[in-house]
Amino acid sequence: MSVSFVDVPAGNDFPLQNLPYGVFSTKSNPQKHLCVAIGNYVLDLFGVAHLYPADVQDALRSSTLNLLMSLGYDAWRIVRTRTHELLLKNSQLEHDATLVKKVIIPQKEVEMHLPADVGDYTDFYSSIHHATNVGIMFRGKENALMPNWRHIPVGYHGRASSVVVSGTPIRRPLGQTLPVEGQPPVFGACKLLDFELEMAFFVGGPGNKLGERIPVEEAWKNVFGFTLMNDWSARDIQKWEYVPLGPFTAKNLGTTISPWIIPVAALEPFIVNNYAQDPEVFPYLKHNKSFNFDINLLVSLKPENGEETVICKSNYKHLYWTPMQQIAHHTVTGCNIRPGDLMASGTISGETEDSFGSMLELSWRGTKSVQLNGNLTRKFIQDGDEIIIRGYSERNGLRIGFGECKGKVLPAIPFGK
Amino acid sequence: MSVSFVDVPAGNDFPLQNLPYGVFSTKSNPQKHLCVAIGNYVLDLFGVAHLYPADVQDALRSSTLNLLMSLGYDAWRIVRTRTHELLLKNSQLEHDATLVKKVIIPQKEVEMHLPADVGDYTDFYSSIHHATNVGIMFRGKENALMPNWRHIPVGYHGRASSVVVSGTPIRRPLGQTLPVEGQPPVFGACKLLDFELEMAFFVGGPGNKLGERIPVEEAWKNVFGFTLMNDWSARDIQKWEYVPLGPFTAKNLGTTISPWIIPVAALEPFIVNNYAQDPEVFPYLKHNKSFNFDINLLVSLKPENGEETVICKSNYKHLYWTPMQQIAHHTVTGCNIRPGDLMASGTISGETEDSFGSMLELSWRGTKSVQLNGNLTRKFIQDGDEIIIRGYSERNGLRIGFGECKGKVLPAIPFGK
Numbered sequence: 001m002s003v004s005f006v007d008v009p010a011g012n013d014f015p016l017q018n019l020p021y022g023v024f025s026t027k028s029n030p031q032k033h034l035c036v037a038i039g040n041y042v043l044d045l046f047g048v049a050h051l052y053p054a055d056v057q058d059a060l061r062s063s064t065l066n067l068l069m070s071l072g073y074d075a076w077r078i079v080r081t082r083t084h085e086l087l088l089k090n091s092q093l094e095h096d097a098t099l100v101k102k103v104i105i106p107q108k109e110v111e112m113h114l115p116a117d118v119g120d121y122t123d124f125y126s127s128i129h130h131a132t133n134v135g136i137m138f139r140g141k142e143n144a145l146m147p148n149w150r151h152i153p154v155g156y157h158g159r160a161s162s163v164v165v166s167g168t169p170i171r172r173p174l175g176q177t178l179p180v181e182g183q184p185p186v187f188g189a190c191k192l193l194d195f196e197l198e199m200a201f202f203v204g205g206p207g208n209k210l211g212e213r214i215p216v217e218e219a220w221k222n223v224f225g226f227t228l229m230n231d232w233s234a235r236d237i238q239k240w241e242y243v244p245l246g247p248f249t250a251k252n253l254g255t256t257i258s259p260w261i262i263p264v265a266a267l268e269p270f271i272v273n274n275y276a277q278d279p280e281v282f283p284y285l286k287h288n289k290s291f292n293f294d295i296n297l298l299v300s301l302k303p304e305n306g307e308e309t310v311i312c313k314s315n316y317k318h319l320y321w322t323p324m325q326q327i328a329h330h331t332v333t334g335c336n337i338r339p340g341d342l343m344a345s346g347t348i349s350g351e352t353e354d355s356f357g358s359m360l361e362l363s364w365r366g367t368k369s370v371q372l373n374g375n376l377t378r379k380f381i382q383d384g385d386e387i388i389i390r391g392y393s394e395r396n397g398l399r400i401g402f403g404e405c406k407g408k409v410l411p412a413i414p415f416g417k
Numbered sequence: 418m419s420v421s422f423v424d425v426p427a428g429n430d431f432p433l434q435n436l437p438y439g440v441f442s443t444k445s446n447p448q449k450h451l452c453v454a455i456g457n458y459v460l461d462l463f464g465v466a467h468l469y470p471a472d473v474q475d476a477l478r479s480s481t482l483n484l485l486m487s488l489g490y491d492a493w494r495i496v497r498t499r500t501h502e503l504l505l506k507n508s509q510l511e512h513d514a515t516l517v518k519k520v521i522i523p524q525k526e527v528e529m530h531l532p533a534d535v536g537d538y539t540d541f542y543s544s545i546h547h548a549t550n551v552g553i554m555f556r557g558k559e560n561a562l563m564p565n566w567r568h569i570p571v572g573y574h575g576r577a578s579s580v581v582v583s584g585t586p587i588r589r590p591l592g593q594t595l596p597v598e599g600q601p602p603v604f605g606a607c608k609l610l611d612f613e614l615e616m617a618f619f620v621g622g623p624g625n626k627l628g629e630r631i632p633v634e635e636a637w638k639n640v641f642g643f644t645l646m647n648d649w650s651a652r653d654i655q656k657w658e659y660v661p662l663g664p665f666t667a668k669n670l671g672t673t674i675s676p677w678i679i680p681v682a683a684l685e686p687f688i689v690n691n692y693a694q695d696p697e698v699f700p701y702l703k704h705n706k707s708f709n710f711d712i713n714l715l716v717s718l719k720p721e722n723g724e725e726t727v728i729c730k731s732n733y734k735h736l737y738w739t740p741m742q743q744i745a746h747h748t749v750t751g752c753n754i755r756p757g758d759l760m761a762s763g764t765i766s767g768e769t770e771d772s773f774g775s776m777l778e779l780s781w782r783g784t785k786s787v788q789l790n791g792n793l794t795r796k797f798i799q800d801g802d803e804i805i806i807r808g809y810s811e812r813n814g815l816r817i818g819f820g821e822c823k824g825k826v827l828p829a830i831p832f833g834k
Contacts, residue, residue: 173750246663
């Protein structure tokens, strides 16, 4: 395997084969720059933009990834190939010690930001195990999956403004809930705060015009790369508000993504068969290309001043619908998508109980406790708890990691304060 | 009443008391400039920016209204007062004939654009008559209003990318529908294409940070101004897709707004009592300030090569929830709102049958025909039909108009084309 002149410790998320994109700043330079991660360092793309072909330099000097995303997959390949060359042992860059000192920066010295301006954020509901679990809890085993679920990659529009980068604290919200059916609702702090283990991709390419569809077989060209996501959810607020128009304030309290966008090219060795779909889907959703990924996903809960416990082990490959199908469906009525749009998977639950991607499922609606280290238990998330999502693909000694998506829950601010 | 040196014909939408904001370009100058409407002309704000206080000039030289929106209501008042002075008879501007020639441009020579970059678009469901009508049709008279409806200003996240300016054609979408309950769904062109008569406001002010609430009594400071809106809806697609996460592709085929944003200041003479709410709402939704508006709304349908028929006469004042309540609720869980966000009312239906704001209600789910001029009828919208929404407030000889929000339906593009 080719090796970088930048040290990459064994088991590190960011070998030369990964090269995920992010946006960072430092104390000494608060200007946002694009970067790629390499080992425990970042490569400042602003500082090396002059070493790339002229037509991608503007994109590399931007303060967000939107422009690079818009250039499309040919440009992405050119940038990735060149970055790989520059980071190889004995590269032109390695031999320029002054430049190396300027553009190779320890990750512990950088602050990471949202990698792109999110135009629109869409959340799908593509895990059959999650949809089934929720269905059983709320409608019973017989009617678990809605009649439309196996026909439509069900999704809804989320809130773009409240998408934040890993590390941003999340405030426990106030809101309306209905503790007793048939009684009046009450107002107060959310009692059933939850995480949702998700992944999301950023849309790339020029996008489509309003009124045009993106054919499913072409839709992979619109997937720039993947991040980890925690779609924080106020379950008690959600239950009272979501009929008939869907989740609203129960979700827009914050949605956390990891700072690194893993390019699809880095995930190609981990492509697996698409999930077998039954019944057959409509032609506008049918594609031959395999576009499912073997990505291990781990969720930890870390109580304040406590020790972390892994409470969920899942995998991206459990998803029923592919990103290509999600894009084809999103645009089937002519909706235009734009570079920088974020499309999330929905909660990724597997078949086994330890792979459920939310407290709602892990505690089976609060009917049982989730065991933590240090003799602690949880049914939902408490103030001071930190949720940390990690992900990685691994095969034949190659490990492509996603870094961390984390957020700590702060206590609610009482009404009137 | 004070009078402009620019001619304003009787009954015109845009007297000196209106001064709505828009974004325009001309053939000879494709650069987008801000403007206000005055009679049948626009005043190019870029061209007169130097006549305003220094701290608002950058905003007036922008290509969207977002920066002006962000400055807050003190700045809006300063700009509006100065614009009024400049357009008065005998103003400094009138006496500069060279400048007048440059900055007073006939509306028929300009192309109007989206007035702002819409960060997020939220659609509420605030008309009690519309919610009741839809409820009766789908759940019967006894369960017409959902239990949460009188407690929560129900709303959902819409699609920002597909918000377009008046005049943009709308393509009839393809999608999945379920013509026969219990049978498999089918794929094809939407058969029940509809309009929704709505109004929307643009958010202004600096906005709030994630995790902070906007108190209801302060929320008026975040309302920059109002536009007309047509929330195009594919009813057959919507019915099959919307459970459990709400409308998605049935709505993101396009949402049309009028090009003019009417400032709240221009609507102050038309403020009426808020809708009487029963039961009492939670304190976080309670405000003393009257923030409801008497705005007449008209919807016309114009068949291809045919004559226009007014099919709906409604009024903004029928809305149950105020924009201040909508904002307080939107931010109650800590959702951050940003200048340029668009928040729509939901379909504005009145009590009487001729005031229903959608074909769904006017044709009562297709059970009766809507009569048009020229011996035509409609149950839903046909290809070639143009929907035109108009609005105005009128009292004591003062008329504040909204201009037009229009869009023509183009035939579907068959699958595979």
